[in-house]
Amino acid sequence: xxxxxxxxxxxxxxxxxxxxxxxxxxxxxxxxxxxxxxxxxxxxxxxxxxxxxxxxxxxxxxxxxxxxxxxxxxxxxxxxxxxxxxxxxxxxxxxxxxxxxxxxxxxxxxxxxxxxxxxxxxxxxxxxxxxxxxxxxxxxxxxxxxxxxxxxxxxxxxxxxxxxxxxxxxxxxxxxxxxxxxxxxxxxxxxxxxxxxxxxxxxxxxxxxxxxxxxxxxxxxxxxxxxxxxxxxxxxxxxxxxxxxxxxxxxxxxxxxxxxxxxxxxxxxxxxxxxxxxxxxxxxxxxxxxxxxxxxxxxxxxxxxxxxxxxxxxxxxxxxxxxxxxxxxxxxxxxxxxxxxxxxxxxxxxxxxxxxxxxxxxxxxxxxxxxxxxxxxxxxxxxxxxxxxxxxxxxxxxxxxxxxxxxxxxxxxxxxxxxxxxxxxxxxxxxxxxxxxxxxxxxxxxxxxxxxxxxxxxxxxxxxxxxxxxxxxxxxxxxxxxxxxxxxxxxxxxxxxxxxxxxxxxxxxxxxxxxxxxxxxxxxxxxxxxxxxxxxxxxxxxxxxxxxxxxxxxxxxxxxxxxxxxxxxxxxxxxxxxxxxxxxxxxxxxxxxxxxxxxxxxxxxxxxxxxxxxxxxxxxxxxxxxxxxxxxxxxxxxxxxxxxxxxxxxxxxxxxxxxxxxxxxxxxxxxxxxxxxxxxxxxxx
Numbered sequence: 001x002x003x004x005x006x007x008x009x010x011x012x013x014x015x016x017x018x019x020x021x022x023x024x025x026x027x028x029x030x031x032x033x034x035x036x037x038x039x040x041x042x043x044x045x046x047x048x049x050x051x052x053x054x055x056x057x058x059x060x061x062x063x064x065x066x067x068x069x070x071x072x073x074x075x076x077x078x079x080x081x082x083x084x085x086x087x088x089x090x091x092x093x094x095x096x097x098x099x100x101x102x103x104x105x106x107x108x109x110x111x112x113x114x115x116x117x118x119x120x121x122x123x124x125x126x127x128x129x130x131x132x133x134x135x136x137x138x139x140x141x142x143x144x145x146x147x148x149x150x151x152x153x154x155x156x157x158x159x160x161x162x163x164x165x166x167x168x169x170x171x172x173x174x175x176x177x178x179x180x181x182x183x184x185x186x187x188x189x190x191x192x193x194x195x196x197x198x199x200x201x202x203x204x205x206x207x208x209x210x211x212x213x214x215x216x217x218x219x220x221x222x223x224x225x226x227x228x229x230x231x232x233x234x235x236x237x238x239x240x241x242x243x244x245x246x247x248x249x250x251x252x253x254x255x256x257x258x259x260x261x262x263x264x265x266x267x268x269x270x271x272x273x274x275x276x277x278x279x280x281x282x283x284x285x286x287x288x289x290x291x292x293x294x295x296x297x298x299x300x301x302x303x304x305x306x307x308x309x310x311x312x313x314x315x316x317x318x319x320x321x322x323x324x325x326x327x328x329x330x331x332x333x334x335x336x337x338x339x340x341x342x343x344x345x346x347x348x349x350x351x352x353x354x355x356x357x358x359x360x361x362x363x364x365x366x367x368x369x370x371x372x373x374x375x376x377x378x379x380x381x382x383x384x385x386x387x388x389x390x391x392x393x394x395x396x397x398x399x400x401x402x403x404x405x406x407x408x409x410x411x412x413x414x415x416x417x418x419x420x421x422x423x424x425x426x427x428x429x430x431x432x433x434x435x436x437x438x439x440x441x442x443x444x445x446x447x448x449x450x451x452x453x454x455x456x457x458x459x460x461x462x463x464x465x466x467x468x469x470x471x472x473x474x475x476x477x478x479x480x481x482x483x484x485x486x487x488x489x490x491x492x493x494x495x496x497x498x499x500x501x502x503x504x505x506x507x508x509x510x511x512x513x514x515x516x517x518x519x520x521x522x523x524x525x526x527x528x529x530x531x532x533x534x535x536x537x538x539x540x541x542x543x544x545x546x547x548x549x550x551x552x553x554x555x556x557x558x559x560x561x562x563x564x565x566x567x568x569x570x571x572x573x574x575x576x577x578x579x580x581x582x583x584x585x586x587x588x589x590x591x592x593x594x595x596x597x598x599x600x601x602x603x604x605x606x607x608x609x610x611x612x613x614x615x616x617x618x619x620x621x622x623x624x625x626x627x628x629x630x631x632x633x634x635x636x637x638x639x640x641x642x643x644x645x646x647x648x649x650x651x652x653x654x655x656x657x658x659x660x661x662x663x664x665x666x667x668x669x670x671x672x673x674x675x676x677x678x679x680x681x682x683x684x685x
Contacts, residue, residue, distance in 0.1 A: 028117075029044070029097065029117040029119055029138065029140040029142075030042055030044045030117075030119055031126070031352070031415065031417065031427070032097075032126055032337055032339075032352060032354075032415075033339060033350050033352060033417065035350070035417060037504070038462070038464075038470055038504050038506060039417075039419070039425040039462055040425075040427065040462070040472075041425070041427055041460025041461055041462050041472040041473060041474040042119065042120070042121060042460065042472075042474050042476075043119075043120040043121070043500065043502065043514055043516045043518075043543070043545075044117065044118070044119055044120070044514075045066075045067045045068075045117070045118045045514070045545050046115055046116070046117050046118075047063050047064070047066050047067065047115060047116040047117075047118070048114075048115040049113065049114055049115060051063075051066065052110060052113065052116075053639075054555070054593050054605070054607060054635070055591060055593075055607065055609065055633065055635060055648075056633075056635040056637070056646055056648030056677065056679065058110070058157070059075050059108035059110065060072065060093065060107070060108045060109075060110060060113070060116065060139070060141065061073060061074070061075050061108055062075075063110070063116055064116065064118065064139060065589050065611050066557060066559065066589065066591070067118045067545060067559060068543035068544060068559035068560055068561035068587075068588065069086060069087045069088075069120065069541070069543045069561035069563055069587070070084075070085075070086050070091070070118060070137075070139070071084065071085040071086075071582070071583075071584060071587075072084050072093070072139065073093070073103065073107065074659070074661060074669060075108050076193070076195065076198070076233050076669060077233070077661075077662075077663075078228075078230070078232050078233070078262050078264060078294070078296055079103060079104045079105055079106070079107040079228050079264040079294065080102060080104060080262075080264055080294040080296055080325070080327070081102055081103075082102060082103045083582070083662040084103075084136075084139060085136060085582065085583060086118070086120055086134075086136035086137035086139075087120055087121075087136050087137060087518060087520060087539055087541070087543070087561075087563060087565075088136065088520070088539030088541070088563040088564075088565030088580060088583045089135045089136030089137075089496070089520055089522060089537070089539055089565070090134070090135050090136055091134050091135070091136040091137045091138065091139060092130075092134040092138055092139070093107070093138075093139040093141060094127070094134075094138050094139065094140045094141065095140075095141050095143070095224075096140075096141070096142060096143050096222070096270065096272075096286075097127070097140060097286065097335070098129055098270070098286065098288050098333050098335065099127075099129035099130035099331075099333065099358065100266075101130045101131075101290075101292060101329055101331055101360050101362075101483075102292060102294070102327075102329065102483070104226075104228075104264045104265065104266050104292045104293075104294050105202075105204070105226025105227060105228055105264055105265055105266035105292070106187075106189075106202040106203060106204045106226040106227060107226075107228070107264075109187055109189075109202075109204040109226070111167050111169070111185045111186065111187035111204055111206070112143050112144050112185040112204065112206040113141055113142070113143070113144070114142045114143060114144045114145070115142045116139060116140070116141055116142070117138075117140045117142060118137065118138070118139055118140070119137050119138045119140065120136070120137040120500075120516075120518070120543075121136075121137055121474075121476055121498040121500065121518075121520070122134070122135060122137075122456075122476050122477060122478025122496050122497065122498055122520075123137065123138055123476070123478070124431055124433065124456040124458070124476060124477060124478035124479060125413050125415060125429040125430070125431045125456065125458040125476070126413065126415070126429075126431075128356055128358070128409045128410075128411045128431065128433055129333045129335075129356065129358035129409060130331075130360055130407065130409070130483075131360070131407045131409070131435070131437075131480055131481035131482065131483050131493075132407075132409055132433070132435050132478070132479050132480030132481055132493060133433075133456070133478035133479060133480055133496075134478070134480070135478055135480055135494075135496045135520070135522060136520065136539075143206065143208070143222060144183065144185060144206075144208075145183065145208060145210065145220070146171060146173075146181030146182055146183035146208055146209070146210045147171050147181065147183070148173060148178045148181065149171070149173075150171060150172055150173055150685065151169075151170075151171050151683055151684060151685045152168070152169070152170050152171075152683070152684045153167075153168070153169040153170075153681055153682070153683040153684070154166075154167070154168050154169075154681065154682055154684075155167045155168075155644070155679065155680060155681030155682070156679070156680055156681075157678070157679040158677070158678055158679075159675060159676050159677030159678060160674075160675035160676055160677065161191055161192040161193055161194060161675065162190070162191055162192045163189070163190075163191040163192075163675075163677065164189070164190050164191065165187055165188065165189040165190075165191075166187065166188055167185070167186070167187040167681075168184075168185070168186050168187075169183070169184075169185045170183065170184050170185075171183045177214070178212070178214065179211065179212055179213065179214060180209070180210070180211055181209070181210040181212075182207070182208070182209050182210075183207075183208045183210075184205070184206065184207040184208070185204075186203070186204060186205045186206065187203060187204050188201075188202075188203040189201070189202050189203070194251060194670070194672060194673045194675075195233060195252075195253055195670070196249075196251045196252060196253040196257075197231050197253035197255070197259075198230055198231050198233060198253060199230065199231065199261075200228070200229070200230040201228075201229045201230070202227060202228040202229065202230075203225075203226075203227050204224075204225070204226045204227075205223075205224070205225040205226075206222070206223065206224055207222075207223045208220065208221070208222045208223070209221045216275060216276030216277075217273075217274070217275045217276070218272075218273070218274045218275075219271070219272070219273050219274075220270075220271070220274075221269065221270070221271050222269065222270040222271075222272075223268070223269050224266065224267070224268045224269070224270070224290075225265075225266070225267050226265065226266040226267075227263075227264070227265045227266075228263070228264040228265070229261045229262070229263050229264075230262060231253065231255070231259055231262065232255075232259070232261075232262040232296045232297055232298040233253065233669070234254060234255075234298050234300055234301075234663050234664070234667070235661035235663045235667035235668055235669045236248060236250070236252060236254070236658075236661075236667060236668055236669065236670070237301065237309050237310045237311070237312070237381075237667060237668075238310040238311075238618050238619075238623075238624035238667065238668055239310060239311045239312060240312075240316070240381065240382070241658055241670075242618075242624060242625070242626050242627065242658050242668055243624060246316055246382060247382075248381050248382060250656065250658075250670040251670070252381065252384070254299065254300070254301050254320075254381070254384075254386075255298060255299035255320075255386055255389065256299065256386040256387070256388060256389050258389075259297060259298070259299060259389045260297045260389065261297075262294070262295060262296045262297055262298075263293075263294060263295050264292075264293075264294035265292070265293055265294065266290060266291070266292050267290065267292075268288055268289065268290030268291070268331075269288070269289055269290075270287070270288040271286070271287055271288075272284060272285070272286040272287075273285050273286075279341075280340050280341055280342065281338065281339070281340050282338070282339045282340075283336070283337065283338045283339070284336065284337055285334065285335070285336040286334070286335050286336075287332075287333065287334040287335070288331065288332070288333045288334075289331070289332055290329075290330070290331040291328070291329070291330055291331075292328065292329040292331070293326075293327070293328040293329070294326070294327060294328075295324070295325065295326040295327075296323070296324070296325040296326075297323070297324055297389065297391075298323045299320050299321070299323070299386060299387075299389050300320065300321045300322075300323050300368075301318040301319065301320055301321075301379070301381065302318060302319045302320070302321055302373065303318060304319065304373070307321075307664045307665060308619065308664055308665035308666055308667065309664075309667070310618065310619065310623075310624055310666075310667065312381075313378055314378070316380050316381060316382045317378035317379060317380045317381070318378060318379060318381055319372075319373050319376070319378055319379075320372065320376055320378075320379050320386065320387065321368050321369065321372045321373055321376075322368065322369050322372055322389055322390050322391070322392050323366065323367070323368045323392070324366075324367045324368075324391050324392050325364065325365070325366040325367070326364055326365065327362060327364025327365075327484075328362075328363055328364065329360055329361060329362045329363070330360070330361045331358070331359070331360045331361075332357075332358070332359050333356070333357070333358040333359075334356065334357050334358075335354065335355075335356040335357075336354055336355055336356070337352055337353065337354035338352070338353050338354070339351070339352045340352075346421065346422060347418065347420055347421075348418070348419040349416065349417070349418045349419075350416070350417040350418075351414070351415070351416055351417075352414070352415040352416075352417075353412075353413070353414045353415075354412070354413050354414075355410075355411065355412045355413070356409070356410070356411050357408075357409070357410050358407075358408070358410075359406065359407070359408045359409075360406070360407045361404070361405075361406050362403075362404070362405040362406070362407070362483060362484060363403075363404045363405075364402070364403070364484070365394070365399055365401065365402035365403070365443075366399070366400045366401040366402070367391075367392040367393075367394060367398045367399055367400065368392055368398060368400050369392040369393065369398055370397055370398055372392075396443050399443040399444075401441075401484065401486070402441055402442060402443045402444075403439055403440055403441040403446075403484065403486065404440045405437070405438065405439050405440070405483070406436075406437075406438040407435070407436070407437055407481055407483070408435070408436040408438075409433070409434065409435050409436075410433075410434040411431050411432060411433045411434065412431070412432050413429060413430065413432070414429060414430060415427070415428070415429035415458075416429070422464075423463065423464035424461065424462075424463055424464075425461065425462040425463075425464075426460075426461045427458070427459070427460050427461070427474070428457075428458070428459045428460075429457070429458040429459070430455060430456070430457050430458070431455070431456045431457075431458075432453070432454075432455055432456075433453065433454050433455075433456050433479055434451070434452070434453045435450075435451075435452050435453075435479060435480075435481055435493050436449070436450070436451050436452075437449065437450045437481050437491045437493070439485075439486055439491050441486055444486065444530075446486055446530070448486070448487060448489075448490060448491050449490075449491075450490045450491045450492060450493070452479070452492070452493050454477075454479050454495070456476075456477045456478060456479060457475070457476070457477055458474070458475070458476040458477070459474065459475055459476075460472065460473060460474025460475065460476075460500075461473060461474075462504070468505060468506055468507050468508070469503060469504075469505050470503065470504045470505070471501075471502075471503055472500075472501065472502060472503070472504060472516075473501040473502075474498075474499075474500050474501075475497070475498070475499050475500075476497065476498050477495065477496065477497045477498075478495065478496040478497070479493050479494070479495050479496075480493055480494055480495075480496070481493040481494075482494065482526050482531075485526050485531055486529065486530045486531065487526065487530055487531045487532070487533060488530045488531065488532050491533075492524050492533040493524065494522055494523060494524035494525050494533065494535075495522070495523050495524055496520060496521060496522045496523075497520070497521050498518060498519070498520045498521075499518070499519050500516050500517070500518040500519075501516065501517055501518075502514060502515050502516025502517060503515050503516075505546075509548075509550055510548050510549045510550035511546065511547070511548045512546065512547055512548075513544065513545050513546025513547060514544070514545050514546075515542070515543070515544040515545075515546075516542070516543060516544075517541070517542050518539075518540065518541060518542075518543070519538065519539070519540040520539045520540070521536075521537070521538050521539075521568075522535070522536065522537040522538075523535075523536050525537055525571065527571040527572055528572070534569070534571075535567075535569060535571040535572075536567070536568045536569035536571075537565065537566065537567055537568060537569075537580060538565070538566055538568045539563060539564065539565035539566075539580070539583075540563075540564050541561065541562045541563040541564050542561070542562050543559070543560065543561035543562070543563075544558075544559060544560050544561075545558075545559045546558050546559070552595065552597050553594055553595055553596070553597060554592070554593075554594055555591075555592070555593045555594075555595070555607075556590070556591070556592050557589070557590070557591040557592075557609075558588070558589070558590045558591075559588055559589050560586075560587070560588035561586070561587055561588065562585065562586055563583060563584070563585055563586075564579075564585065565579060565580040565585075566578060566579050567579075567580065567620065571620070572620045573619070573620050573621045574619075574620030574621050574622065575621075578617075578620060578621065578622045579616075579617050579622060580617075580620070581616070581617045581618055581619050581620050581622075581660060582616055582617075582618070582660040582662055582666065583616055583617075584613045584614055584615075584616045585614050585616070586613070586614040586628075587611075587612065587613040587614065588611075588612055588613075589609060589610065589611045589612075590609055590610055591607060591609030592607060592608060592609065593605060593606065593607025593608075593635075594606055594607070602640075603638050603639055603640045604636075604637075604638050605635075605636070605637050605638070605639070606634075606635070606636045606637075607634065607635050607636075608632065608633065608634040608635075608652075609632070609633050609634075610630055610631070610632050610633075611630065611631050611633070612628070612629070612630040613628060613629060613659075614628040615627045615628045616659070616660050617660070618660045618666045618667065618668060619665070619666050620666075624668075626657070626658050626659060626660060626668060627657065627658070629655055629657035629659075629671065630655060631650070631651045631652075631653075631655055631671070632651070632652040632653050632655075633648070633649065633650050633651070633652065634648070634649045634652055635647065635648040635649070637679075641683065642682065642684075643680075643681065643682050643683070644681045644683075645679070645680050645681075646678070646679045647676065647677070647678050647679075648676070648677045648678075648679070649674070649675070649676050649677075650672060650674070650675045650676075650677070651671070651672055651673060651674050651675065652674065653674075654673055654674035655671070656670070656671070656673070657670070657671045658670055658671065659671055
């Protein structure tokens, strides 16, 4: 697995420590209990802060390449919708165990990230906020917490495309006895892009206040303001990029250079109360109140009424259409658990019971001036002259989608973990899940409601075959509504299930990891607009994640995933058996780094890695397919307890490639080109 943390993960690890911290490996996201990963029957990976720093990662998306089968949302995508894919199906990026609906704001900021925990599969037992349980899995971002020792860390990163990113991390105990602690992290990023026109400004502010009686009771209050502004990038058509008898400029931004910038913002406050009654019983309650809003402005290309526009209308020309999308969401979530641990007769049992409630109100509309397609002259994208951007009038004729949608999830759940005969670890859980959907669309005269209750099981076991090798298997189910979708009839949620089996290993020579075979199924997938919930899909394959750290110097990370994701029922222009678009069938990464510990060189480090991926289909009809590609990254640096200096190179060989881009049915986007970034940070105590 990519990395591990101590049995009680903290934020005290520094970059001078070993990348992998020895001790029992814990990922609380999997069970909400302090259970070693080796004993959890599920594929779980942890990417801690030392690994992120070792590679010079700039975004959450870049960091997730350390885990097999994960395709994070493209960083050039406007933070207004989620397009994460895990094991071929839709995944989600969550924050501290609660949903980040639409994943808006400064989505990729790493300034407040302590570690990233990735769970593969539905994960419906413990996670049910927003519109339900993530289908393919969860990228759970864990925030930094206040510490008892005061410090201030100031840093900056700068580099290609006028990239500038100052950061600050202030940890300030309020009381001498450590009962009141405060920490705030913040960053600001301004940058141009390898894509023409785009100029980005974004920032994050994350204050955290922690109260504790130092005797088992803790109250943590987290604030978050996250903001993003840039021109809306909508990708490029397949024709002229990955196919066709002509070539478009891969740097092309479709639309006038003075188009209004799009905007995405999140404001939220999260509170978590934890209490230890005694050595057996603990309880916690976590709640979040948040507001999200975004606006997307684009001059989209189309071919007649084919808004994906992967083929031109004629010659090398496409229609253009002014689009204005605006939405806002209000969220309230609360999740409470009680945990008890019992030991005796060589056995250990951990019982967890919990309940949660989440309500998200989603209000917005997508406007497009219908006259544009007929009145605006087609644009030759090989030599484009774009008409001025004009906000479409807010009229029923121009309304493509509108609605006030409310998603209410409720659940009660119970989970039992048992260790039998010291080498058999059983996990069983069940969730009684309820999902209510209310969809109202004034423009289309729709008023839809549904109220669905399901019993969602989760069961699995791990058997320690030897002290170094364990076999595991598990089964789980999930249920999820589809945000901002409208149906012919009742808005039925889709359902999913996963079966998984594999091996976990942890050898004395420092090699550890997980390998698994899996199969996921989806039913009730919405098809068309208005949608009919009769789509069916399947994803099956194999993935492996492993690391090797035999000493304090060498660190090796490797992963590989093979994913066969396909339609099992014809839908959306695709025949049964067609591969799901945007899903990469084969991908993997290898990263090797060396840290000097010899006198005179201590603190120096160097690393390099390669990421490779096969081509993927752009559309469900499997007409357009990108080529496979690879990128090489490298980093050198120096750090000690007080300063850190590094230089990182992305796409060292300047490989040119395209990837599928999920915009209006699927297009392509160019991969990031050769870029160099320097970083400097100083820590004051």
